[in-house]
Amino acid sequence: MPVRALEQEDDVAALHAAGVAWLGADAQWLDVHTHIGHHDPDGLEADPEELVEALDLAGQQAACVFPMHEPDGYAQANATVRDAAARWPDRLSWLCRVSPHQEDPGAEVARCLDAGARGLKLHPRSDSFAMDHPAIEGLVAQVAERRGVVLVHAGRGIPELGAHAARLAADHPDARIILAHAGISDLGLLADAAAALPNLLFDTSWWQPADMLMLFTTVPPGRILYASDMPYGPPKLASTIFLRGVRQAGWTPEQAREAAGPQARRALMGEDLVDLGPALGPEGLGPRVxxxxxxxxxxxxxxxxxxxxxxxxxxxxxxxxxxxxxxxxxxxxxxxxxxxxxxxxxxxxxxxxxxxxxxxxxxxxxxxxxxxxxxx
Known part of the structure; x- marks a missing residue:
């Protein structure tokens, strides 16, 4: 099973079950960050069948999927993701992926959007570009025309990502800019932007509690979307991290249910997002132990x-x-x-x-x- 650590999820099964009981077993999950592919230089790979099986094992309904790193280009990888979403239309939505270095990335984005893609995945680190690359503005504008999403890898090693992402969100209010991995590269700088820009969102595909608690207390709950990073992160573990983190931060089950899936579905479908209240602040985290x-x-x-x-x-x-x-x-x-x-x-x-x-x-x-x- 290429989804990493899926066989070891029994070790957190009790924690996961307790979190789901708090949330409600009828919650509708949509994992906004999953990948498929077979050519990533890191050696990890996955097929859509394996993602769907992992969702089933975690009791989750749906996911948004896009290609892993493809050093030779993304046209065929995007077609593979498109076909997977067509095979499981009730389970999988999809984003295309391009590199601004490839020939005419705008044409590939247009083809994919016409074929049903809900937006675009950008990975400035693995595809070696900065978010102020001249091509990025036009790609985001294309997605904004469809009220789609632009999901950006926001881990380490991306200079000024937060500033560039906030500018893109401000300039293209009809694009939902999602910073992956809790926006850890610039999370400490983004609280004001997150409060002011309703289309600047964050996904939860990360694991370090201090980062997650900062996300859950400094960013409004309506801007946070559940994600696992499959096949890199197994879904029971990812949802356990999400559920325990939001409970520690003082979220209500109702806020958590929206972040688990419905809010992501609205973003992917170009619908208006629900306001789930302001950021809660760190005061509710409790004493240090x-x-x-x-x-x-x-x-x-x-x-x-x-x-x-x-x-x-x-x-x-x-x-x-x-x-x-x-x-x-x-x-x-x-x-x-x-x-x-x-x-x-x-x-x-x-x-x-x-x-x-x-x-x-x-x-x-x-x-x-x-x-x-x-x-x-």
Whole structure:
């Protein structure tokens, strides 16, 4: 199963079930950030059948899909995504993907929009361009004419992404600009823009609790859309991170239900978005608990080290030791036990299966450590 860590999602099944029970089992999910493809230089690949199966296993209804990185160009990849959406019209919407370096990217975007694409995916990092590239303005304008979406990779390594994205949103109010990965590259600079620009949105395809809590408290809930990043992120884990994060931030189930899917569907269909209220601010996050902060720091190091090919053994050991309890933290004993149990599971998988197979349990532990106000 090419969706990464799908087999390990049992390690967060109980957390996922508790989150869904809080949200409501009849919630309508739409994962706004998934990929298919077979030529990405990072070696990961996926077919549409695997995305649909992963959605089913997570109890989720629909997704928006677009091509993975294609170093030789995107015309055939866009056609493959188009055909997948035609095969599952009730499950999959699609975005085309282009690079501004390719010959006449505007013509490819026009073809795709005419064929039913709901907008455009841009990846300035993997396709090696800046968001002020001269071609980008025209591509966004094409999407704006259809009231479509422009989903932009917003991870690290993209200079001035926030400023460029805010300018594009202001200049093209009929385009919904979605910053992927919680907009982490410039999240600290975007709170005012997010409040002022109703078409500047963020997706939740990220995993670090501090980033997620900043997103959920500084950006209005109506501008946030659930996403997993499949095949890079499995959907039960992604939705668990989303649900525990919004609960810790003080969202209501009604706000979370909209962000889980209906708001993304409105964006993709060119409909007016629902106002879900202002940003809540950090005041509702609760007191700091140092044991959780220590565990989260070591778990972050373990996960990052794993992704970079390092050995997370020592970081896992320190994260588990951080769960030792003192009298002053007795009220948090259940959470510390849950974190420790998931770290122990990560250590077991590290020894028996390898570092990547331990990541889901580690991210589960990290998520619990980062959301001490949500029942464990």
């Amino acid at each position: 140092l044991s959780f902060e220590r565990a989260a720091a070591y778990l972050t190091a373990a996960v990052q080290g794993t992704f970079r090919g390092g050995d997370p053994t020592e970081a896992y050991a320190l994260a588990r030791l951080a769960c030792q309890r003192v009298d002053g933290e007795a009220p948090h004993a259940a959470h510390l036990e849950a974190v420790e149990a998931l770290v122990a599971r990560a250590q077991e998988l590290l020894e028996t299966r390898g570092a990547m197979d331990a990541v889901t349990a580690a991210m589960g532990a990290l998520t619990v450590a980062g959301t001490p106000g949500v029942p464990a």
